Amino acid sequence: MEPYLNLVNGQPAETLPLADRGLLYGDGVFRTLRVQAGRALWWAEQYAKLADDCARLSISCPAQALFEADLTALPREDGVVRLTVTRGVGLRGYALPEKVSVTRIVQRSPLPPGLDRADVDFLHWCNIRLAIQPALAGVKHLNRLEHVIARSEWTSFEHGEGLLLDMDERVISGISSNLFMVRGQSLLTPRLDRCGVAGVASARLMARAPRLGMEVIEGDFFMADLAEAEAILFSNSVRGLRWASMHGMRPEPLSFQRLHACLWGD
Amino acid sequence: MEPYLNLVNGQPAETLPLADRGLLYGDGVFRTLRVQAGRALWWAEQYAKLADDCARLSISCPAQALFEADLTALPREDGVVRLTVTRGVGLRGYALPEKVSVTRIVQRSPLPPGLDRADVDFLHWCNIRLAIQPALAGVKHLNRLEHVIARSEWTSFEHGEGLLLDMDERVISGISSNLFMVRGQSLLTPRLDRCGVAGVASARLMARAPRLGMEVIEGDFFMADLAEAEAILFSNSVRGLRWASMHGMRPEPLSFQRLHACLWGD
Numbered sequence: 001m002e003p004y005l006n007l008v009n010g011q012p013a014e015t016l017p018l019a020d021r022g023l024l025y026g027d028g029v030f031r032t033l034r035v036q037a038g039r040a041l042w043w044a045e046q047y048a049k050l051a052d053d054c055a056r057l058s059i060s061c062p063a064q065a066l067f068e069a070d071l072t073a074l075p076r077e078d079g080v081v082r083l084t085v086t087r088g089v090g091l092r093g094y095a096l097p098e099k100v101s102v103t104r105i106v107q108r109s110p111l112p113p114g115l116d117r118a119d120v121d122f123l124h125w126c127n128i129r130l131a132i133q134p135a136l137a138g139v140k141h142l143n144r145l146e147h148v149i150a151r152s153e154w155t156s157f158e159h160g161e162g163l164l165l166d167m168d169e170r171v172i173s174g175i176s177s178n179l180f181m182v183r184g185q186s187l188l189t190p191r192l193d194r195c196g197v198a199g200v201a202s203a204r205l206m207a208r209a210p211r212l213g214m215e216v217i218e219g220d221f222f223m224a225d226l227a228e229a230e231a232i233l234f235s236n237s238v239r240g241l242r243w244a245s246m247h248g249m250r251p252e253p254l255s256f257q258r259l260h261a262c263l264w265g266d
Numbered sequence: 267m268e269p270y271l272n273l274v275n276g277q278p279a280e281t282l283p284l285a286d287r288g289l290l291y292g293d294g295v296f297r298t299l300r301v302q303a304g305r306a307l308w309w310a311e312q313y314a315k316l317a318d319d320c321a322r323l324s325i326s327c328p329a330q331a332l333f334e335a336d337l338t339a340l341p342r343e344d345g346v347v348r349l350t351v352t353r354g355v356g357l358r359g360y361a362l363p364e365k366v367s368v369t370r371i372v373q374r375s376p377l378p379p380g381l382d383r384a385d386v387d388f389l390h391w392c393n394i395r396l397a398i399q400p401a402l403a404g405v406k407h408l409n410r411l412e413h414v415i416a417r418s419e420w421t422s423f424e425h426g427e428g429l430l431l432d433m434d435e436r437v438i439s440g441i442s443s444n445l446f447m448v449r450g451q452s453l454l455t456p457r458l459d460r461c462g463v464a465g466v467a468s469a470r471l472m473a474r475a476p477r478l479g480m481e482v483i484e485g486d487f488f489m490a491d492l493a494e495a496e497a498i499l500f501s502n503s504v505r506g507l508r509w510a511s512m513h514g515m516r517p518e519p520l521s522f523q524r525l526h527a528c529l530w531g532d
Contacts, residue, residue: 006284015281016289018272018373023282023350025410026292057411058418084289087414093378094410094417094441107284112359131397131461132433135415143409144291144360145323148353149401151360152324167398175360195397 007070007106020103022086025094026142028103029053030084031200034238035108038076042237043068045200050083053139059087062104070106080238082107086142112238114158118260119245120234122160126150126175130166130195138198150175161234161242166195171221177236178202181221181229182251187259188225191218201235201263208262212255233259240264273336273372286369288352291360292408294369295319296350297466300377300504304342308503309334311466316349319405325353328370336372346504348373352408378504380424384526385511386500388426392416392441396432396461404464416441427500427508429492432461437487443502444468447487447495448517453525454491457484467501467529474528478521499525506530 004012021027031050034041047064054061067083074081084105090097128149136143150162162175172190173179178199181188187209192198206216226232231251232244241260243251250256270278287293297316300307313330320327333349340347350371356363394415402409416428428441438456439445444465447454453475458464472482492498497517498510507526509517516522 008284013284015283017281018274018279018371020289021414023286023289023408025414026408027411027414057415091375094413096414096418105284109357128401131399133397133412135394136397136411141411142289142292143411145293145402145407145409146399147360148287148291148293148362149323152362 004073005075005108007073009104010066010070016103016105017089019089020086021088021090022084022103022142024090026144027057027090028059028084028086028142029057029140030082030142031140032080032082032237033200034078034111035071035074035081036078038072040071040081042200042204045204046083046237049140049198049200049203050085053141054085056136056139057087057141059085060100060102061085062102066104067106070104074106074108078111080109080111082109084142115239117159118242118256119250120159120161120174120242121245123244123246124154124160124162126153126162126164128153128164129169130164130172132167132194134194137195138192140197147175164196169222171223171226172196174234174236177234177239177242180205180233180235181225182231182233182255183229185214187214187216188221188229189216189218190221199235199237201237201240205235205241205259205263208265209259212258212262231256235263270339271341271374273339275370276332276336282369282371283355285355286352287354287356288350288369288408290356292410293323293356294325294350294352294408295323295406296348296408297406298346298348298503299466300344301337301340301347301374302344304338306337306347308466308470311470312349312503315406315464315466315469316351319407320351322402322405323353323407325351326366326368327351328368332370333372336370340372340374344377346375346377348375350408381505383425384508384522385516386425386427386440386508387511389510389512390420390426390428392419392428392430394419394430395435396430396438398433398460400460403461404458406463413441430462431489435488437489437492438462440500440502443500443505443508446471446499446501447491448497448499448521449495451480453480453482454487454495455482455484456487465501465503467503467506471501471507471525471529474531475525478524478528497522501529
């Protein structure tokens with residue numbers, strides 16, 4: 001029997017009801033994660049983050065075991081899986097349905113190209129600025145028009161990334177990645193309590209860098225801080241850790257390898 | 267033959283592909299309009315606004331005639347129709363598909379209750395503040411989490427509305443309506459170039475109020491301005507014009523009737 005590619009509430013499906021609030025209002029959250037040898041990478045952290053994001057929107061997150069059952073129904077080849085939870089089918093209007101029955105979606109896609117490269121060789125400075133919205137900051141929700149617009153500003157380069165600033169010109173992140181600056185033994189990363197998406201790869205790196213004797217500093221950073229950084233790194237759950245290689249920049253190779261190992265290690 | 271309730275790209279349908287960017291990222295726009303005796307009210311303006319909103323997101327809006335054909339396939343009873351245009355099915359990732367084929371959705375629902383009432387008798391001052399995002403301001407896009415959160419702050423009252431302020435404490439709108447303050451012969455309304463949704467009812471009222479000798483002033487308004495207003499009005503394409511009736515407020519009846527007639531007239 002061919003393993004299913006997409007599941008909705010545990011059942012093979014290629015479509016979603018038109019009245020789902022995920023479509024009507026972007027009323028839901030998602031995660032994109034890597035599957036290797038039939039195993040969802042960083043699964044405990046991925047599920048915990050999904051549950052946290054659901055909680056931020058007062059959506060009841062489906063049990064971890066339900067997603068785990070879904071994942072076992074997928075092909076075992078390496079790939080990318082997107083998990084989505086929406087507030088389910090609703091009546092017309094913003095008001096929450098009296099009885100919410102959330103929708104659980106699992107979508108599988110192949111690995112993207114370029115995973116063999118550990119550098120970002122083109123950086124687009126996005127024109128659009130991220131809006132300041134503490135109520136949604138850090139959450140990977142379905143309201144992603146700012147990111148869509150940012151990504152539409154430049155034509156595809158396989159190893160490129162877009163750099164996002166907020167309305168106050170603070171550096172926030174890449175379009176699909178979190179951002180770190182190396183300065184001596186410090187790893188600087190923008191705080192994400194006003195805008196941006198807090199990634200699982202980023203959380204892993206922040207939790208583990210101190211093992212390498214590095215101090216992680218979350219704060220407000222600007223263009224000048226980027227310019228002063230010894231190296232700029234991007235983290236993402238599918239691509240792992242990448243370093244900016246424009247203008248001859250590069251991290252000290254050993255320190256990059258150690259950070260990379262630290263991210264991927266158990 | 268029973269007339270269809272929902273159409274996707276002109277075909278009867280109750281579902282949408284999981285890979286539609288409307289669901290993946292809220293990558294699309296919509297309109298909610300009233301249908302009376304088989305006729306879409308304010309249709310020319312509604313379509314023009316839909317096309318404008320599409321243009322703001324660089325989405326190619328389906329031809330007016332396509333929507334008109336859809337509308338004739340719907341039941342002729344009075345009701346509400348939601349028109350949605352998404353950027354169609356996409357690959358995983360924010361980047362726009364090389365070849366975009368937009369999705370056109372028409373969804374029909376019954377008239378909401380309470381249309382016989384012309385007043386708003388409960389006003390919730392929303393805690394959430396609208397983020398400042400000029401790139402999306404005014405557009406009725408599918409990224410509506412702020413409105414969902416705002417609406418979830420208070421339990422339903424049939425004739426209630428929520429009042430939305432922005433991050434800088436400017437008064438912006440109701441949750442599902444635009445806002446006007448009457449002061450003498452002036453009709454004051456918040457500018458919507460930083461956040462908020464520019465409604466068709468609101469645009470009609472602004473275009474027509476001068477016929478009644480009223481001057482329309484778009485500007486920055488705060489709580490103090492609301493307190494000083496002789497009357498507060500809410501406009502919306504389904505409910506038309508309503509007046510705030512809390513705390514014994516009410517507009518001069520004749521002026522309300524004239525504004526109401528001015529909104530609905532040809």
